[in-house]
Amino acid sequence: MHFPAFDDFYQRILFLLPFAANFRSTDFDYQAPVRWQNTYPACGGSDQSPIAISARKVIPLSLPPLVFGVYDEFFDELVTVSNNGHTVEFKVPTTIYGVRPYVTGGLLQDCYEAEGVHFHWGSPVSKGSEHVLNGRRFDLEMHIVHRNTKYLTFEEAQENSDGVTVLAVLFKVVRADPTFYQPGLNEVFSSLLHLGNFNSSYTVQERITLGSLLGNLDRGNFYTYKGSLTTPPCSPVVQWHVFGQVLPISHLELPKFWQLRDRLNRPLQKNFRPLQSQENRQIFHRQPFVPLQQEQLQELIWL
Numbered sequence: 148m149h150f151p152a153f154d155d156f157y158q159r160i161l162f163l164l165p166f167a168a169n170f171r172s173t174d175f176d177y178q179a180p181v182r183w184q185n186t187y188p189a190c191g192g193s194d195q196s197p198i199a200i201s202a203r204k205v206i207p208l209s210l211p212p213l214v215f216g217v218y219d220e221f222f223d224e225l226v227t228v229s230n231n232g233h234t235v236e237f238k239v240p241t242t243i244y245g246v247r248p249y250v251t252g253g254l255l256q257d258c259y260e261a262e263g264v265h266f267h268w269g270s271p272v273s274k275g276s277e278h279v280l281n282g283r284r285f286d287l288e289m290h291i292v293h294r295n296t297k298y299l300t301f302e303e304a305q306e307n308s309d310g311v312t313v314l315a316v317l318f319k320v321v322r323a324d325p326t327f328y329q330p331g332l333n334e335v336f337s338s339l340l341h342l343g344n345f346n347s348s349y350t351v352q353e354r355i356t357l358g359s360l361l362g363n364l365d366r367g368n369f370y371t372y373k374g375s376l377t378t379p380p381c382s383p384v385v386q387w388h389v390f391g392q393v394l395p396i397s398h399l400e401l402p403k404f405w406q407l408r409d410r411l412n413r414p415l416q417k418n419f420r421p422l423q424s425q426e427n428r429q430i431f432h433r434q435p436f437v438p439l440q441q442e443q444l445q446e447l448i449w450l
């Protein structure tokens with residue numbers, strides 16, 4: 148017996164499956180990241196992230212600062228944070244000026260619009276940043292993911308080597324009152340207790356700006372290198388910016404990440420990818436343009 152509507156339904160599902168796998172990449176976990184490449188070949192390819200950054204081995208480079216467009220303007224709606232089974236994330240809404248925050252400047256040739264924010268963390272007994280800085284792994288790492296506006300969708304950006312830039316902020320746990328710190332981050336951290344179960348989401352109580360997630364971070368001090376997404380499909384299309392200054396997170400806030408659960412109701416902990424080989428890639432450390440001192444000017448005049 149034949150059910151045309153039923154057949155049609157299944158044909159659609161079969162047609163859509165490869166796209167779903169490509170775009171959603173939900174079928175991975177952190178038990179054996181080395182196996183990601185069986186399904187996503189780029190994960191076993193070149194230019195992978197994260198990497199270890201050592202201040203002694205980086206190349207100092209005089210660069211203009213990053214420009215943070217409408218980063219410090221309020222979003223036009225409250226952000227909704229969700230537990231997707233791999234991390235907690237929120238999609239970046241437009242600001243009150245009708246556009247999303249963006250970055251350009253530094254080594255970037257184009258304008259990159261903020262798409263989403265998510266985190267990587269460890270467990271009660273291990274630290275969980277993805278990047279390692281000067282031999283240290285930190286407690287938490289925040290990623291603000293941006294799409295090159297040359298490309299209309301994130302999927303299209305993922306197909307192009309200049310498609311994505313990510314700002315990475317490292318956090319170190321401190322024994323202090325959380326209210327001293329970044330107001331935007333406090334909103335996100337306080338949503339975590341509502342996000343224990345997979346697929347749960349929570350709308351924060353206060354309007355925030357994207358810039359408020361950076362607190363008083365020195366936005367001019369960053370390492371930059373060419374790498375990849377750190378989750379499948381591991382596309383090697385990311386210009387990374389890892390800030391040199393490490394932000395504080397209260398010892399009362401950090402454990403809120405550890406109580407999250409994944410789609411199989413297991414603890415969602417240690418959601419960081421192991422370090423990848425730097426290969427022959429260069430890591431640059433931005434040096435601000437330093438105006439010449441009076442004595443240096445004198446020397447130049449006498450030369």
Ligand SMILES: [Zn+2]
Nearest residue numbers: 265267290377
């Ligand atoms: Zn990430």
